[in-house]
Amino acid sequence: MKNKIRLLFLLAILLSLYLTSCKNKSEKAIKTETNTVVNVVEDKKDTIKFQSEEKEESKTLDNFKSRLRPDEQLELKTIYNDTVTFLSYDDNYDYWYFLVKKNKDTVQIMYHDIPINELVKGDIISIKWELKILQEAGDEDITYVKPYLASFNKISSKQPVDKKITVLWRETLYNEELKTDVNTIVLNKDYQKNITEPERAALGYVATFVGNECEWDGGKSDENRSNLKCKLLSYLDLGYQCSNKHIGFLNRWFSKDSIALNKLKNCPTIPNGATKQSTFEEISMETDTKMQTITISYKVKFINVRESSVSRYTKIDRFSYDLEGITLIDSEKIANNSFVISCGSGCAMIYTENKIVINNNSSEVVFKVEMFINEVLSKEYYETYSYTCSPSNDDTEIKLKGDDEFNMDDLHPEVLKQLKLYMPKLCIN
Structure with a gap:
């Protein structure tokens, strides 16, 4: 009888040790899994921000958040539309990703087999995306939630060209x-x-x-x-x-x-x-x-x-x-330089200097002329006056180009006055 009791006692001790061992192994596995995540992050430094951002963006499986839509409660298997500014892309890892700017935030979005490489920094694009649960490459036990690109459309290029x-x-x-x-x-x-x-x-x-x-x-x-x-x-x-x-x-x-x-x-x-x-x-x-x-x-x-x-x-x-x-x-x-003359009965003409051409002894001034009738522009044209300079400005000849019958004495007094003001500029003795 004593031997049976002793045997049962030994069996109880062995069972207790076995259960304790299993428990310790389970705890150790969890710690190893955590360490694996740390190692992955350390090995892929470019994804540190990406993984830490995701922990902020999606803390629980029923409370999804993203800086693409910071004020919204998001859901899996739902397509969202947003307009963003493209910054850069990287297809060197198992999961390809690109960076965009939305308001003041920079956000990483995963993609695959979509021609993101055709974009340049600063392009404005409309994107369709969804939240996806992704598995860590090489370790299916590690998962995380990230925005994933479904399609995009280029709206405009914010990158100037010459x-x-x-x-x-x-x-x-x-x-x-x-x-x-x-x-x-x-x-x-x-x-x-x-x-x-x-x-x-x-x-x-x-x-x-x-x-x-x-x-x-x-x-x-x-x-x-x-x-x-x-x-x-x-x-x-x-x-x-x-x-x-x-x-x-x-x-x-x-x-x-x-x-x-x-x-x-x-x-x-x-x-x-x-x-x-x-x-x-x-x-x-x-x-x-x-x-x-x-x-x-x-x-x-x-x-x-x-x-x-x-x-x-x-x-x-x-x-x-x-x-x-x-x-x-x-x-x-x-x-x-511009001046206005009255041509009577609600008529006014505005002469505006458009271009000056200076040659050795013959120069030109081109005026844009606008005729207004009762403050409404009715006609506009150009007049070119040529200057044949002489040692004395008083002897300088002014002609209206294209008008062989032009006579300076027929000019409106204000026009003649303004034309003479150009002589010191054009006729340098």
């Missing part, structure tokens, strides 16, 4: 509503499809301070003057003049330019028909990707109705840019 282009000019076109020809702003529609974000910011800044056929949406201003619709701003998809969309976009892009930011605080709301107003006559733009500069040259006409005066100037603004921002680095204003 270009010289005319963005805006003026033409006289027939207006169906007014039933007459009207001189109006014309915009380059082909360029609109390929405009980059830095160029959009530079043009948006220039457009803020010069009139571009701005009219109150609905016919009159609201209490806050917040419904001024301008032609160039609409072309740039920046909303109403001085709106949150307009100024907010520029504030982000000019965030490192304190001078520009201060100027934007005084955003003007001046509609067509105001007593004092300006308008674009032409905008040209040159982008230099090597120097990372955008140069905008624009011609402006300023009208003071109260004083019946018109002045013109050309301005050249030069911006430096990178993927994150833009800065105005240089600005030059060149006044264009």
Whole structure:
């Protein structure tokens, strides 16, 4: 009997030791698995951020989060659509991934057999993606949840390319509503499809301070003057003049330019028909990707109705840019000589210096002439005056090019006065 009791006691001790051993082995396996994750992270340093981000993004299997949509509760097997900025890609590991920017966050997205390598840094893309549970390569027991690309569509390239282009000019076109020809702003529609974000910011800044056929949406201003619709701003998809969309976009892009930011605080709301107003006559733009500069040259006409005066100037603004921002680095204003004469019965003619050509003894001044009838542009053309210089400016001969019967005495006194002012410039004795 004693032997049986002793045998049962020994069996109980052995069973206890076995169970303890199994328990220790299980605990050790869990620790080894944890250590394996650490080793994987250490071996693939490029994925450290990726794995640590995922622990933040998806803490439990029923509470999925991602910085692509930080304020939403996400679900598996659901396709989401977002617009992001492409940064880079890496297909050197078992799982391929690319980096995008959404708002201020950088997010890693997994993909496979999709031509991400066709994109360049700064491209704006629309993506369809879902959350997927992925297994660690070589260890199926380690899983994690990551955004996974289903498809993408390139919207536009934010990466500028070298270009010289005319963005805006003026033409006289027939207006169906007014039933007459009207001189109006014309915009380059082909360029609109390929405009980059830095160029959009530079043009948006220039457009803020010069009139571009701005009219109150609905016919009159609201209490806050917040419904001024301008032609160039609409072309740039920046909303109403001085709106949150307009100024907010520029504030982000000019965030490192304190001078520009201060100027934007005084955003003007001046509609067509105001007593004092300006308008674009032409905008040209040159982008230099090597120097990372955008140069905008624009011609402006300023009208003071109260004083019946018109002045013109050309301005050249030069911006430096990178993927994150833009800065105005240089600005030059060149006044264009212009004068107004009355031709009677509501008729006025504006002469604006367009070009000067200086030769040894014969020079030319080209004027753009605009005829207004009751403040509506009815005709525009160019007049070229040639100067045959002599030792005495009083003997300098002025002729209207292309008119063999021209006589200086037939000129309007103001035109003759202005033409004589050019003699010291053109005739250097």
